[in-house]
Amino acid sequence: MTGSISTLAPPAARPGGGKNDLKIVVVSVFEWFGELGIFCARLFRAFTSPYEVSELIHQCDETGSKSLPLVALAGAATGVVLSLQTRDSLIHFGAKSMLPAIIAYSVIKESGPVITGLIVSGRVGAGIGAELGSMRVTEQIDAMEVSAVDPFRFLVATRVLACVLMMPLLTLCADACAIVSGWIADTLAEPISLRHFLDNGFKGARFSDFIPPTLKTLGFGFIIGIVACFQGMRTSGGTEGVGRAATSSVVLSSLFVILADVIFVRLILMIYS
Amino acid sequence: MSKAFRLGVLIVAALFILGAGIFWIGNNEMRFRSKYRLNADFQNVAGLAEGAEVRIAGVRKGTVRRIDLPQRPGQKVRVEMDLDSDTHRLVRHDSPAAIHADGLMGDEYVKISMGSTEASAVQDNETLQGAQPVEISDLIDKANGILDTAGGAMQSVNQTADSLSSITSKINSGAGTVGALINDRKLYQNVNQSTTELQEDLEAVKHNFLLSHFFNQRGYEDSAELTKYEIGQLPGRPAVRKFSWPARQIFDKPDTAKLKGEKALREAGAFLQSNPFGLAVVAGYSDMEGDIAKEKVLTEARAMVVRDYLVKNFKMDDTRIKTIGIGKSPDANAAGIAVLVYPTGTALPGPVAQSTGAARSTGANAQAASHSQ
Amino acid sequence: MSQTRSNPNAASVEIRDLRKSFGDQKVLNGITFIVSHGRTVAVLGRSGTGKSVLLKLLVGLQAPDSGSIRVAGEEITGLDPYALNRIRKQMGFLFQQAALYDSLTVAQNVAFPLRNTTLSENDRQEKVRELLSSVGLKEEHFAKMPAEISGGMQKRVGLARALALDPAILLLDEPTAGLDPISAAEIGNLITELKRRRGITAVVVTHDIQGAKTFSDTLVLLNDGHLVAQGTFDDLRKSKNEFAARFLGNGDHVSNGR
Numbered sequence A: 001m002t003g004s005i006s007t008l009a010p011p012a013a014r015p016g017g018g019k020n021d022l023k024i025v026v027v028s029v030f031e032w033f034g035e036l037g038i039f040c041a042r043l044f045r046a047f048t049s050p051y052e053v054s055e056l057i058h059q060c061d062e063t064g065s066k067s068l069p070l071v072a073l074a075g076a077a078t079g080v081v082l083s084l085q086t087r088d089s090l091i092h093f094g095a096k097s098m099l100p101a102i103i104a105y106s107v108i109k110e111s112g113p114v115i116t117g118l119i120v121s122g123r124v125g126a127g128i129g130a131e132l133g134s135m136r137v138t139e140q141i142d143a144m145e146v147s148a149v150d151p152f153r154f155l156v157a158t159r160v161l162a163c164v165l166m167m168p169l170l171t172l173c174a175d176a177c178a179i180v181s182g183w184i185a186d187t188l189a190e191p192i193s194l195r196h197f198l199d200n201g202f203k204g205a206r207f208s209d210f211i212p213p214t215l216k217t218l219g220f221g222f223i224i225g226i227v228a229c230f231q232g233m234r235t236s237g238g239t240e241g242v243g244r245a246a247t248s249s250v251v252l253s254s255l256f257v258i259l260a261d262v263i264f265v266r267l268i269l270m271i272y273s
Numbered sequence B: 001m002s003k004a005f006r007l008g009v010l011i012v013a014a015l016f017i018l019g020a021g022i023f024w025i026g027n028n029e030m031r032f033r034s035k036y037r038l039n040a041d042f043q044n045v046a047g048l049a050e051g052a053e054v055r056i057a058g059v060r061k062g063t064v065r066r067i068d069l070p071q072r073p074g075q076k077v078r079v080e081m082d083l084d085s086d087t088h089r090l091v092r093h094d095s096p097a098a099i100h101a102d103g104l105m106g107d108e109y110v111k112i113s114m115g116s117t118e119a120s121a122v123q124d125n126e127t128l129q130g131a132q133p134v135e136i137s138d139l140i141d142k143a144n145g146i147l148d149t150a151g152g153a154m155q156s157v158n159q160t161a162d163s164l165s166s167i168t169s170k171i172n173s174g175a176g177t178v179g180a181l182i183n184d185r186k187l188y189q190n191v192n193q194s195t196t197e198l199q200e201d202l203e204a205v206k207h208n209f210l211l212s213h214f215f216n217q218r219g220y221e222d223s224a225e226l227t228k229y230e231i232g233q234l235p236g237r238p239a240v241r242k243f244s245w246p247a248r249q250i251f252d253k254p255d256t257a258k259l260k261g262e263k264a265l266r267e268a269g270a271f272l273q274s275n276p277f278g279l280a281v282v283a284g285y286s287d288m289e290g291d292i293a294k295e296k297v298l299t300e301a302r303a304m305v306v307r308d309y310l311v312k313n314f315k316m317d318d319t320r321i322k323t324i325g326i327g328k329s330p331d332a333n334a335a336g337i338a339v340l341v342y343p344t345g346t347a348l349p350g351p352v353a354q355s356t357g358a359a360r361s362t363g364a365n366a367q368a369a370s371h372s373q
Numbered sequence C: 001m002s003q004t005r006s007n008p009n010a011a012s013v014e015i016r017d018l019r020k021s022f023g024d025q026k027v028l029n030g031i032t033f034i035v036s037h038g039r040t041v042a043v044l045g046r047s048g049t050g051k052s053v054l055l056k057l058l059v060g061l062q063a064p065d066s067g068s069i070r071v072a073g074e075e076i077t078g079l080d081p082y083a084l085n086r087i088r089k090q091m092g093f094l095f096q097q098a099a100l101y102d103s104l105t106v107a108q109n110v111a112f113p114l115r116n117t118t119l120s121e122n123d124r125q126e127k128v129r130e131l132l133s134s135v136g137l138k139e140e141h142f143a144k145m146p147a148e149i150s151g152g153m154q155k156r157v158g159l160a161r162a163l164a165l166d167p168a169i170l171l172l173d174e175p176t177a178g179l180d181p182i183s184a185a186e187i188g189n190l191i192t193e194l195k196r197r198r199g200i201t202a203v204v205v206t207h208d209i210q211g212a213k214t215f216s217d218t219l220v221l222l223n224d225g226h227l228v229a230q231g232t233f234d235d236l237r238k239s240k241n242e243f244a245a246r247f248l249g250n251g252d253h254v255s256n257g258r
């Protein structure tokens, strides 16, 4: 391997063309993971000086602040739905007073991180996939390479790092919106002060309940960033290839976020119980 | 909006939320308040969970940190608690710890009562004695026990009544000796005693928070109160004036004696206030549905509640106002309440002659007598 | 190596028996030529013969199947990315499609290779202005996005960007394609000027035979993955090679053909 990224072009075996041979599919899946591994290794070597600080800030803006309205909205919607649904069920069991705690716990432990992960992988994953994909097919990435600017350092490292850094922040915002909107939905049904709601919601809460689920979103951010960048960087086949890169970034990063969540949850439970 | 501004908004928002979260949760964990550790040993913690509240004099002042099962059978479960240090001066060596629940479905919490002034203050890590917690299932067992006792008492009342009647017949028939009479005297005391015990048991059941709620909702507290002004039956002569209302207009639920539409009663009150009368009877009656005994009590209670209302809100001679609970009345097609006014000169009937049940016993009557003084 | 007579740091390019294929398609099939320090070589050939591929191999964007490429005396095939970057800093590359960063303005595009240099912000802007004027771009276009300027202008911005790091070696893929004759002549003059003033070494892929004649020292003619002829314009024109003669528009053939 010459170290040129061009060697990371997608495997020759592209499903759909010829016979859908199982062997080809299996081989290409393993190839995909192998190349992803090489990609990660290459990425980790790119986290050295000179640091592309201004590009990092730009990417933080792209992934973070520009996703904020969407994430906040999704969080708020989750809170309302949780409140309405759970309230209905709790009334059946006569445990209505548990509502704030159920909303707080389920939002912070699960819904908040996962909703944020899915929103970000949809918005940012597609963005990165399409952007890097089109830069790849119009030779802008090659141009960067020949300018002696490492595209891994400039494009990939900044985007992955921005995703990693912004995910917990966005998750916190989503959590807050969900809890506040949950409270609003609850207080409309039966007036309760926000203070009382929060007091009830966090009754008996510990840092170990809430910190690990928020920190797991660092992992989500890494997955979204790396998968989207990988799919973008290995784009080939012109405009159609860019479309494919964007779609596959979203599909694969959402899928891996959900799969990783299963592992993270198990891990957190193992460590903290 | 510049890039830096947007990013700044996100970062500040997230930090604020993080800070608020740390504050709220930290409040719970009391990481930032000074605190001390106390233990309490319990036979049984009744489902208490780690992280549960600790209340001192009803104020939330700590959390349960750990619950350790004992090493061997026969030892107690140890509950470790973190308490705010400002409670240090209240919790004494002899402060009892108990486990309570917030209502029927609520969470368990540890209740620590203030100790005696003479006892020394607790040390850090000291162990308090825990009281055996009351579990709902135990409570229900206890209630069942009381009801069993009540049932037993009823039987003995029946038996004594039987014995009494046989004694009476013996006396009537001239049988029996002085020794037998002494014997009978004892028997009579026994009857009194057993019925008083039963009364106490029933009151105890009602004062239990679970059941008192049930009684409260029905608008009256004490069964003895119900019959204080009750008469056995209506006077033989016709009433000069009769007011009547359907129960649903006056009471809030079909099975309670809680007033809702008391305004309707004013008409009767005004009449009694401005017209002389010999006797007024507040009669409660119900339709043919429901359990006989229950309906009887309910109608008594309703009559009582209406009487109270009239006496409290209008000026009149309240010794001349009596109540009667008719219970199921075949000539009523719906439950209701009536005020029957009799002319001056009507004799005041005596207190209820025949008892509707064991609840209305000599004890209850004695109580009623002392009240009316 | 014998050709690099001058100093050891000579910015020469040596290609030996270079082969490259994509799948079953053999694009380059044993190419050998040398560009000595300070010389300009024009690479000519029919469309699709692999001229662009050749340039990409020279800069290490693609790896050859076999053969050797020496840039300034250093073998670049199989080099790790960091060593490759060091060599690339001496090279300027113009892509056939310009490949401007479409999220950056014209001026930012040209400034991009300068980002990791020690130049002050003012010097950097001054340098960008100078480069853009040298390729004949008016000031009013500096702040535009690549999508807002014409194809010929994009090409010139790409050239300015290739020149930004003052490279010793220039690799240009059709610098004058899509330009009007006057602009094309200006670009030709620019290359000649660079060669004269800074002793730059250049490999220029072009279809512009008149231009090639003026700015290049040697011409290399490719066909079917082979190097068919090599030499000065006049050499090739007079050569016995029929393809070369036809390609360079040896009057008779062309006019007869018409």
Ligand SMILES: Nc1ncnc2c1ncn2[C@@H]1O[C@H](COP(=O)(O)OP(=O)(O)OP(=O)(O)O)[C@@H](O)[C@H]1O
Pocket (backbone or CB within 6 Å): C022, C027, C045, C046, C047, C048, C049, C050, C051, C052, C053, C054, C096
């Ligand atoms: N990445 C690639 N994958 C597969 N085939 C390629 C690739 N790049 C180039 N080719 C093939 O190599 C051949 C040479 O392409 P190249 O772009 O070098 O032509 P060219 O000589 O520059 O033509 P033009 O003068 O039209 O620019 C073409 O037939 C093309 O199909």
Ligand SMILES: [Mg+2]
Pocket (backbone or CB within 6 Å): C051, C052, C053, C096, C173
């Ligand atoms: Mg080409």
